[in-house]
Amino acid sequence: MKAFRKTPLALLAGCMALQVGVSQPAPASPGVTLEEGPLPPLASARRGSPHLDSRLVQLAEIERREGREAASRFAAANAIRLDAAQRVRVLIHPATSPSTPAEPAIAARVAAFGGEVRGRIGELIEAGVAIEAVEWLSGPREIAWIEPAPLPVSMQVTSQGVAVTQASKLLQGDTSYRPSAEPIRVGVLDGGFQGHERLLGGELPASVTTRSFHPMGIGGGGVVHGTACAEIVHDMAPDAQLYLTNFGSLAEHGQAVDWLVSQQVDVISYSIGWYNSGPGDGRGMVNDQVRRATSAGIEWVGSAGNEAQTHWEAAFSDTNGNGWHNYTSADEGNSVSLRAGDLFIVFLNWDDWFQSSQDYDLYIFDQSNRLMAFSESFQDGSQPPTEAAGFIAPTSGNYYVAIRRYSASRNVKLEAFFVGSAQGRAQYVVPAGSLAIPADTDGAIAVGATYWRDDAGEPFSSQGPTSDGRTKPDLSAPDGVDTATYSALGRPFYGTSASAPHVAGAIALLKARFGIYSMDQVVEILYGRAIDRGPAGKDNQYGEGRLDLVGQ
């Protein structure tokens, strides 16, 4: 449906279609063009700075004008992390300077404004700084770009229904051949393991090794997601030793990966995804951290993502020459139906990584064409090709995602993820290529989700291919299973978050029982035994098929 030219009746029709799960675009109808609608005029001059992400500019403005509480709300709605001291976590891109290393100067500047360097990711610096200091920080020439540090997103989808955990023949028979002399070590890398202590000796091994890189400790501030993942690993491989580690930012993520490498784990179960962190072809900061583990011989088993119904991609097309992307020849808005209080965030990126000179901007309007959120970051050759904007819906109704070409020499290929409590309701979605990062990493195992009861592929399970054309995911595994953690909350564990630990546990179990095989051989066996689903052979929805330890 069109965001800027629909009559109220047309808007209502689009909304109803989405409510019954239809994701095809509504028929095009003639209407007013964007310029003729009641939209507020967009400033021709940019707000902010070419060195500062648009969201950070807005955050600072909101805190200045409306206070700390409003700034916190904006941060929550825009995937910006504030710590307990209300400092914003940012990622600083140093300017490339062959003669003078920028890092000491940046660290000194961060400290001078009362901030703290929290870690380094390659050349990038992650720091926590006061909101009001963000704009001051971006001044000197040593700093090319400052953006909010990316936030991890748990790959869990809440749904309904009750399911039971599969038990395997392997476990029932206690069969082994040349079992591994040492227990297999499985690392679970997640946002938090709240409540894991009370499950020790039952749903989890009697003891586990934990290490937190999260400022709020191993619980991650009440995150139970990792605990449920660890439960599944333990269900699949009861003799495996578990190493639980959590993080809250990219820098902490890297530290956690390095810790798992130092602990010589054999497998890492990873049910986390990132947005706007790379081009989707295996390159990027998160992917580099994954490769640190895989290059150490660790099998990295990660969720494919739950974005098949919340992903859209297309080449920028402006058929009427007004600067706005045309989703269809007559539609310039991708509508999403939100309820009052729904959080809605859009992550937009395009194929001009890593330092982009193609400048596109992102806007979200309500059905009266009022601007609800926007992201107008500069892309003039030294910034990443990303925008992100979010808000909390003040009222129930339709909202529209619009993309504007600000300054570009070519029509880029755009990709957007719609995240929040309104997942699955966008008008235009493209399941293909919806992998969350780092599921695109070559050498890591990406896992899609099938519902345990009927083996059907979950409609939300992210699909390949990667942007460089590789088939992903590699395997599919059950979701919707019971865990003590989520059963206590009255629901099964849905999403590729539940699927990935099944595969990680399966690898640990096979390796423990058949120590004669190398880890790579174990993975090859699992691929061979997978029950083929979808098109014959490996495909972009199920990979090699649904995980099966015995095969047919």
Added chain:
Amino acid sequence: MGTPFPTLMLILTLLAPASAFPGESGQEPAVAGAGAPGPTREGTRGHVGFFGGVSTSGSDGLESGAVFGGNAAFFFLKRFGIEAGVHRRSLDVVATSSNALSGGSLDSTIITGSVVVRFPVSARVTPYVVGGVAYFSNKFEVAPAVSSELAALNFEVAEEVESALGFNFGGGVDFLVARRFAAFGEVRYVGAATDTRAELRDTISGVSAEITGSQDLNGLEFRVGVRFVFPRGERKATKS
């Protein structure tokens, strides 16, 4: 397990007086008085015999098992001779601590070539010691319970024990029960070190893994049997 060889030699030496050999003591075999012509003073020229017995656990993972076979000896001197033998040894194997073999059964065909030294103590009783080489040809089968469990999970397992050259030594006593027949009992330590190979194949994907190891095949065998003897003095007696 330690070798019993020194102890055995000591016992046999104590049992064998210096004048024990019938040809030296001048005694006639007791059997001659019973109407049957006994061996001459020179003793026997050789023998062919069969035996059975048990092999006790000697190496890691090898259980007790049965042995049976035969051998032949030729004595080119009164006390010294050579012996060739072949026997089969069937042992159960439990999973070895070295992980070289899984549970199963090991059948070895063992060909021995040895030197025999004998120490007759009477016309009927002749202790002897023996020592030499042994060649093992081995066949190992994984326990059916293991292979069937693996087959149910679509795995196929095969294990091999390589052939090996080893040793044998021991001692025993011949007891002449008739002019051409003797019964004997002996203890023999037979052993070798060999290589093993195990392969596990996934019958669905075809992925297979192989592992090699080493395994000692040592075992102490307790044997009893009968021998057809060729008396040394028979030809001379015909001439006279």
